[in-house]
Amino acid sequence: MARIGVRDVARAAGVSVGTVSHVLNHREKVAADTVARVDAAIAELGFVRNGAARQLRSGRSLTVGAVVLDAANPFFADVIRGAEEQADASEHAVLVGTSGADEARERRYLDLFSEQGADGILLSPAAWPPQRLAQIAKRGTPVVLVDAQPEGSALPSVAVDDVAGGALAVSHLIGAGRRRIGFVGGPHRIRQVADRWTGAQQAAELAGGNVELERFDTPATTVLAGRAAGEQLIMRPAPRRPDALFCANDLVAVGVMQALVLAGAAIPDDIALIGYDDIDFAAATMVALSSVRQPARELGATAVRMLLGEDDRTSVTFAPELVVRESTDG
């Protein structure tokens, strides 16, 4: 089965190859009956245009690449969804490659997208600083970083303000009348954790002296780590227990909640609980979990707009938003 090209279509429709190409690309400039004839020929022959040749000649790929740490992570999944919606609007498609925090794979995908002539690349970097960016940007493919601090370097980026998020959570707890607040999470070398803790401190200071803020470190931001922390914490005599907990993410919060419920503590009456990320599951925990939502889709959409030159800001920071559910709504 020989490949079918514009040439074959042209022959079948009784027109020139140039005309076929015109039908493919700007059909409004071609007479209606010619269009019909060419379309018929295309359908009959099952012609599929060769994207490589098209792109080679035209220089555009109508494609945006995204290289993410982990596509299964709901945050990135939402970023990608937002990117797709926005790309759709500009007739682009989003192609996703997952690096799994492996620098070699990240580089391979970056090179791939660059070579394939993607019109832009959205990157959540596996390592800091990202290796090849200078080269790639130089080659002419714009890159936007997602949720990575540009640290002085002036690379375009979109991010969520985790400090603000931490402050948001804690001032919400304070506003609900809580005074002895615990922060559960770790390790603090993860920037997101550190920033949220910083925000928590800021909110506590802002409230004045009668708010206590205590830090409960966990070795990871997982359910099991959260549960262990919760078990520790609930063993304290009641007067020395916090009356509210802010967890570095929702998984930790779920673990803490398990421990508290099993120990018979009432949420939120005895202890209020708030997480971070607003994962799907947050609404479905035993006591629906309050959380801080990151506008992930907006991040993705904005990144794509920046890539395609429809938004000429160079670095955008989004504000997280509070989602109040039962676990703090006593």
Added chain:
Amino acid sequence: MARIGVRDVARAAGVSVGTVSHVLNHREKVAADTVARVDAAIAELGFVRNGAARQLRSGRSLTVGAVVLDAANPFFADVIRGAEEQADASEHAVLVGTSGADEARERRYLDLFSEQGADGILLSPAAWPPQRLAQIAKRGTPVVLVDAQPEGSALPSVAVDDVAGGALAVSHLIGAGRRRIGFVGGPHRIRQVADRWTGAQQAAELAGGNVELERFDTPATTVLAGRAAGEQLIMRPAPRRPDALFCANDLVAVGVMQALVLAGAAIPDDIALIGYDDIDFAAATMVALSSVRQPARELGATAVRMLLGEDDRTSVTFAPELVVRESTDG
């Protein structure tokens, strides 16, 4: 900044373009010092090869496309991971597009991958039967379906045997001495749910007359639906309660577990509980959840091997496997 091509590299290195291309593609056939000179020129000029031209000429793209319903779904995420690992081994990259169950988007991605000359496409179809497959296969891009029943049509596919999975779960419960078993899930028009229920029935029949199997339908396979079902169920007087529950998936099982725990039932002593899918979270529930694991990575890896012609089976069905944890290990 004019684009830099092999021509420029050749000039800078003092060789012909043919030689540059050889260095790029089979450097072992080129003298060592020439390689060095060309590499230096490439680095200095920041040359990035034009993938479109390369592909146009060579016909191969070293790319495999995957079109999935939802990349955030852990099952598909694992399929993709498996596909990536396998593709890696063959110097290929996996590009992912998410259709979100939208047929138009699915078609767009299929067309895109087909036009881009992907060496194969891995598809979890949004609708049945998939629309364009005939065309695409005809054009020469092999397609393998993931987790979709080929229903007579002889399309290549990889899948997990859900009937076997259902049987596996229920015979495990029976083996643990349970006799009054409930199946929680729905709606039954979802093939996976129906198949698992079928498997459950088969296992019950196999065990003879002294096993009762009852069906508890839910409107969806979600945590909340599971919790509602669990609450209903636990309100029955103890003698009329099942002593074991098999849930159509882990989310439902989590919901059921919440209801049982809140009602004070002991798991697994009063009621054993087993889910399906073995999501990450299964090990981190209040009582660690037994489940049926689907070999998702193997699915992805096998699909890629089939696409690249390294495995000439046309349709492969995998057996699920049992993961026993506390919730059935009384």
Added chain:
DNA sequence: TGAACGTATTGAAACGTTTCATTCGTCGGG
């Protein structure tokens, strides 16, 4: 010493499209 051979490099053709300067008709206005 010459022929035969092997290795390293070269130059040009080819991949299948888009684009652009032309050509071809046709129609309206002077």
Added chain:
DNA sequence: CCCGACGAATGAAACGTTTCAATACGTTCA
């Protein structure tokens, strides 16, 4: 009745690689 203009279609050039037959240059063997 002719000219200019305009819409539609044409044909060939160009995109930047890879590939392949041909060439150049040593080296080995008889």
